[in-house]
Amino acid sequence: MSRTFVVYESMFGNTRDIAAAVAEGAAEAGPVTFVEVGEAPDRLPDDVGLLFVGGPTHAFGMSRPATRDSARQQAGGPLVSERRGVREWLAGLDGRSKVTAHCFDTRVRVRGLPGSAARGMRRVLRRAGVTTGTAESFWVAGTPGPLVRGEVERARGWARGLAAAHGARTAR
Template sequence: MHVLVVYESLWGNTEQVARAVADKLGSVGTVDVVDSDAAPITVDGYDLLVVGGPTHAFSMTRAATRAEAVKSQSALHEPARGIREWLNLLGRPSAAIPAIAFDTRVDKPRMPGSAAKAAKHELRSMGFGTTVKQETFRVHGYEGPLLDGELERASAWADEVIAALGLGSRADR
């Protein structure tokens, strides 16, 4: 099992979630964790794709929302290529592989929209298997930190993914 985890992170919260998910998925195979700026534009050779990013303006970020986050919210990092742009560059998979999506979102005020839901829809339209429900992880304010227990929830969600996709552990294989 070879897993690709692609994340976009402005304050580091989404990266933390991506790494927690990757750590758990490491129990079933090799995991490559890369930010959206460095992500390959093919998934050939991978057996599972994980995509995560922050929710901005009710969906995946855009160049303008990332720039605004840096300007008005002092985001630490402004990706040149977010998950939206990366998905637009990504070629269709040569074989049907499963893909899962997650996002990070401010806890209060609760806002509608989801980067994960939008990413899942895009992945499905590209031919990826998207049977596993997307997940949201909450942060305090725009910059975070993550709410208490969110990294543990990310690990538990990865366990649910393993079970839902029938991946089992290395020991089971």
């Protein structure tokens, strides 16, 4: 049985909360490792078959050092992810083609607002030869949050369904 790996970057804690719900949902189908991106290994363990990668949307895409500095100023204190972000982790990741990856982000719910960190992550993974699935956005009420009501439950169900489908495909 393969393991699911959930890697996340979070500034104010909203993406961490979504990532925790993703891990809970995926755990219904098998073992899960849940890790903040600063602690994530540069090479995925060989038993990982399903990867979920998440981060906040900053300036219409994945965070950068400058956008993380801006978030730090807004927070007035330490951030959840103080070191590298998913952009840097993905750039250095020794990917494997046998992994299926799904990406998620948190972003402010504004009609017509362009950009998605999740779609950017999916493009990077696809270019690296990783099989990619969905890119899903979860909504926050404002830059520091909170999450819109129901988003944690939606994240849990999203991951539950994807992990169950992945398990069914690999069992054949």
